[in-house]
Amino acid sequence: MRQAVFRRPEIGDDNEMLRARLHAIWETAPGLKGWLGTVDHKEIGIRYIITAFVLLALGGIEALVIRLQLAGPDLHLLTPEQYNEFFSTHGMTMIFLYASPILSGFSNYLWPLLLGSRDMAFPRMNAFSYWVFLGSAIFLYSGFLVGAGPNDGWFNYVPFAEKDYNPGFNQDFYSLGMIFLGISTTVGAANFIVTAFKTRAPGMSINRIPIMIWGTLTASAANLVVVPAVSLAFFLLWMDRQFGTDFFQPAGGGQPLLWQHLFWIFGHPWVYAIVLPAMGMVSDGLPVFCRRPLVGHSLVALATVSVMILGFGVWVHHMFATGLPGLSLSFFSGASIIITFPSAVTVFAWIATIWLGRPVITTAFLYFASMILLFVIGGVSGFMTASVPVDWQLTDTYFVVAHIHYVLIGINVFPVVGATYFWFPKMTGKLMDERLGRWGFWTMFAGFNIGFLPMHLTGLLGMPRRIWTYPAGMGWSTLNLVTTLGSFLFAVGILIFFFNVIKSLRSGAPAGANPWGGSSLEWSVSSPPPPYNFAVIPTVASRHPLWEEALDESVARTSLTRGMTLDQGKEALHTSPMDAEPERIVATPEDNVAPFLLTVAMMVLFYGMLLKLWIVIGLGGLGCFAALLMWLWPRRNLLERAPPDRKEPVHG
Numbered sequence: 001m002r003q004a005v006f007r008r009p010e011i012g013d014d015n016e017m018l019r020a021r022l023h024a025i026w027e028t029a030p031g032l033k034g035w036l037g038t039v040d041h042k043e044i045g046i047r048y049i050i051t052a053f054v055l056l057a058l059g060g061i062e063a064l065v066i067r068l069q070l071a072g073p074d075l076h077l078l079t080p081e082q083y084n085e086f087f088s089t090h091g092m093t094m095i096f097l098y099a100s101p102i103l104s105g106f107s108n109y110l111w112p113l114l115l116g117s118r119d120m121a122f123p124r125m126n127a128f129s130y131w132v133f134l135g136s137a138i139f140l141y142s143g144f145l146v147g148a149g150p151n152d153g154w155f156n157y158v159p160f161a162e163k164d165y166n167p168g169f170n171q172d173f174y175s176l177g178m179i180f181l182g183i184s185t186t187v188g189a190a191n192f193i194v195t196a197f198k199t200r201a202p203g204m205s206i207n208r209i210p211i212m213i214w215g216t217l218t219a220s221a222a223n224l225v226v227v228p229a230v231s232l233a234f235f236l237l238w239m240d241r242q243f244g245t246d247f248f249q250p251a252g253g254g255q256p257l258l259w260q261h262l263f264w265i266f267g268h269p270w271v272y273a274i275v276l277p278a279m280g281m282v283s284d285g286l287p288v289f290c291r292r293p294l295v296g297h298s299l300v301a302l303a304t305v306s307v308m309i310l311g312f313g314v315w316v317h318h319m320f321a322t323g324l325p326g327l328s329l330s331f332f333s334g335a336s337i338i339i340t341f342p343s344a345v346t347v348f349a350w351i352a353t354i355w356l357g358r359p360v361i362t363t364a365f366l367y368f369a370s371m372i373l374l375f376v377i378g379g380v381s382g383f384m385t386a387s388v389p390v391d392w393q394l395t396d397t398y399f400v401v402a403h404i405h406y407v408l409i410g411i412n413v414f415p416v417v418g419a420t421y422f423w424f425p426k427m428t429g430k431l432m433d434e435r436l437g438r439w440g441f442w443t444m445f446a447g448f449n450i451g452f453l454p455m456h457l458t459g460l461l462g463m464p465r466r467i468w469t470y471p472a473g474m475g476w477s478t479l480n481l482v483t484t485l486g487s488f489l490f491a492v493g494i495l496i497f498f499f500n501v502i503k504s505l506r507s508g509a510p511a512g513a514n515p516w517g518g519s520s521l522e523w524s525v526s527s528p529p530p531p532y533n534f535a536v537i538p539t540v541a542s543r544h545p546l547w548e549e550a551l552d553e554s555v556a557r558t559s560l561t562r563g564m565t566l567d568q569g570k571e572a573l574h575t576s577p578m579d580a581e582p583e584r585i586v587a588t589p590e591d592n593v594a595p596f597l598l599t600v601a602m603m604v605l606f607y608g609m610l611l612k613l614w615i616v617i618g619l620g621g622l623g624c625f626a627a628l629l630m631w632l633w634p635r636r637n638l639l640e641r642a643p644p645d646r647k648e649p650v651h652g
């Protein structure tokens with residue numbers, strides 16, 4: 001039964017007593033139970049970030065092994081079978097276990113702070129999405145460790161992935177692991193969407209939200225639509241393999257091409273899902289160092305949304321070589337080229353912002369600014385492969401490997417490292433070492449270009465991707481050696497970055513609340529932020545709450561020290577989707593270990609399915625049921641919903 005308790009929100013000033021009270025309410029309990037049960041978005045965000053960086057390191061080690069194998073002609077460091085597993089696991093790790101989760105990590109940590117709220121809309125689902133990410137990563141890697149990792153590339157083409165050609169457990173680990181991981185992505189995406197529309201601070205109308213919110217919001221909307229397609233594809237593949245159905249097997253009337261459609265209608269938008277949030281980080285971070293607002297803020301927001309929408313219409317550019325009718329190729333080629341227009345809007349906005357600002361060259365600035373160059377290089381090679389006749393020459397050569405790495409490393413890894421330099425002080429209260437930062441940046445930047453620029457040439461000279469070795473005399477040997485040396489230099493750059501993180505964590509200079517002079521709400525709270533984020537819910541009156549004085553935007557009306565206190569329990573404020581008018585006070589959930597237990601039960605279930613052991617499947621299913629029961633067990637405090645009295649002024 002729904003029980004509502006109506007009350008007016010208390011309006012008050014930020015003070016020590018209020019803080020102590022909120023602290024007691026919001027703090028995570030100590031010990032194992034608190035650790036497994038926490039629903040604090042900041043802790044979950046940091047776990048996401050650390051886990052994703054560990055996986056980046058694993059994927060990087062695999063890449064270096066690949067590069068050693070390819071350093072010269074006729075090398076035999078890996079067998080062909082091992083090579084298949086290495087590059088497939090490398091791709092899978094980088095795309096699914098690093099690039100996407102790292103952005104979820106930053107967004108989980110930052111969103112409520114950027115939005116002026118106490119937590120995400122569904123904190124327990126947030127915890128659940130992290131645990132499922134971890135569980136599926138362990139599941140996928142357990143296959144690799146027993147020599148049964150994915151071995152048909154990250155896009156896993158049938159019929160190679162069918163049982164006839166691939167009898168081991170490899171593809172079963174991959175299929176089931178991807179379905180498992182899809183649950184995490186979907187839950188996370190739904191959470192982001194509701195969070196963006198319901199939990200913004202009063203006054204943060206839709207035209208005042210930071211670009212990073214737009215980036216993750218559009219990415220989440222896309223994920224919600226396309227992840228089911230790929231989960232379905234992997235499920236059908238699993239059925240083909242385990243029960244002899246013929247979804248993708250031509251012998252039984254199935255369609256191998258169906259796999260490619262299902263995969264790429266997911267795969268292409270996914271690429272935007274791992275770059276748009278990163279572009280958002282740059283759009284929000286760069287202006288801080290340029291000491292001026294982003295040029296064309298609204299245009300960049302619109303460009304972000306248009307890229308995502310157009311992104312749904314271009315998946316066939318991954319299938320130009322499959323023999324589809326010419327007319328559809330023209331259509332998808334045109335659509336792929338049009339997508340560069342909104343992307344260019346963002347690039348020009350960044351250039352104009354640097355041009356018109358007074359840039360302070362910090363390490364974070366270098367990372368953000370370098371993205372512009374790398375994005376342009378990746379964009380140009382993308383423009384080339386979007387053209388059908390050119391693609392027919394280049395597809396499945398190292399040119400494509402060069403292209404994907406400029407896009408993925410240039411537009412995901414560089415901004416993410418920059419974002420770490422930028423927000424590390426907020427997360428830890430310590431500054432990172434700038435001198436080491438510069439060394440790391442230039443090593444990474446040089447290593448990356450030395451390693452990956454020549455791959456364009458190797459590709460133009462005809463070296464196919466996914467070959468485990470090549471004979472001498474093809475004209476590829478020197479280029480490959482340079483690429484390998486560059487890759488190792490790049491890896492040294494990443495190591496310097498990791499080293500800097502650990503060193504600064506131990507002995508970094510204290511950061512203070514706003515070391516860079518940032519303009520958005522997260523910089524208004526202490527570093528690291530208190531468990532409740534904001535003592536009083538801020539009331540926002542412009543796009544740059546912390547710059548209002550300097551920018552002289554009408555009158556400064558943003559209130560950071562007086563507002564709703566919401567200290568009657570674990571409470572948050574929900575506001576209206578467009579104008580962010582206060583709507584109701586909601587009780588947010590207490591810490592709970594059910595999301596963790598549910599994940600453990602799901603792992604049992606998935607291992608049961610892998611081994612086709614019905615008793616294990618049954619146990620896992622029962623476990624899921626029990627954990628869900630625990631999760632959903634009615635608690636009175638969660639049923640309390642109190643709409644605030646709208647006539648009450650929010651601050652005096």
Ligand code: HEM
Nearest residue numbers: 063066087091094095099153154155401408465466467487
């Ligand atoms: C030290 C850094 C890296 C090096 C040296 C490297 C090297 C390589 C090489 C040589 C291949 C081609 C394997 C082949 O086709 O035989 C490859 C494939 C790939 N890499 Fe990387 N890579 C690195 C980092 C990354 C990162 C950061 C990402 C993504 C965020 C990434 C995503 C991919 C993908 C998606 C593939 C395609 C795998 C497939 O064909 O199925 N790589 N990488």
Ligand SMILES: [Cu+2]
Nearest residue numbers: 268315317318
């Ligand atoms: Cu694409």
